[in-house]
Amino acid sequence: MFSGEYNHTIDAKGRLIVPSKFREQLGNEFMITKGLDGCLFVYSNEEWENIEKSFREKPLTSKDARKFMRFFFAGACSCEVDKQGRILIPNNLREYAGIDKDVVSVGVLSRVEIWSKEKWLDSSDYDDMDEIAEHMAELGFGI
Numbered sequence: 001m002f003s004g005e006y007n008h009t010i011d012a013k014g015r016l017i018v019p020s021k022f023r024e025q026l027g028n029e030f031m032i033t034k035g036l037d038g039c040l041f042v043y044s045n046e047e048w049e050n051i052e053k054s055f056r057e058k059p060l061t062s063k064d065a066r067k068f069m070r071f072f073f074a075g076a077c078s079c080e081v082d083k084q085g086r087i088l089i090p091n092n093l094r095e096y097a098g099i100d101k102d103v104v105s106v107g108v109l110s111r112v113e114i115w116s117k118e119k120w121l122d123s124s125d126y127d128d129m130d131e132i133a134e135h136m137a138e139l140g141f142g143i
Contacts, residue, residue, distance in 0.1 A: 002107030010103050015086040019105055022112050033076035038119050040097050042112035
């Protein structure tokens with residue numbers, strides 16, 4: 001399980017330090033792709049295989065399913081951690097997420113999310129958490 005929030009900067013070549021806590025769980029090679037809300041999603045290879053299997057079982061007759069598969073898988077790539085604990089984030093993914101310098105890496109259960117710091121701060125408005133918690137309870141989630 002991934003948890004925690006870490007601030008880093010991305011270098012001019014597009015390399016980002018992966019927090020050691022995340023590297024321990026991800027291993028030296030893992031998958032990165034376009035995420036929702038304008039961030040990037042990072043998955044261990046094991047979790048990625050589970051996702052692929054799940055998508056293979058979905059019917060291609062659904063236009064939304066086809067469109068989401070294109071969005072999710074077309075930008076996906078494998079990343080390898082270098083000796084300094086960094087990964088190279090491809091330019092197309094950096095552009096999608098608006099990442100140019102300051103980055104926030106966030107652990108979210110089965111994945112890591114990589115955000116531009118600006119987008120992270122903009123999305124971190126938690127004034128409506130009581131209302132959201134009520135909706136989550138309706139879905140069967142409790143804390």
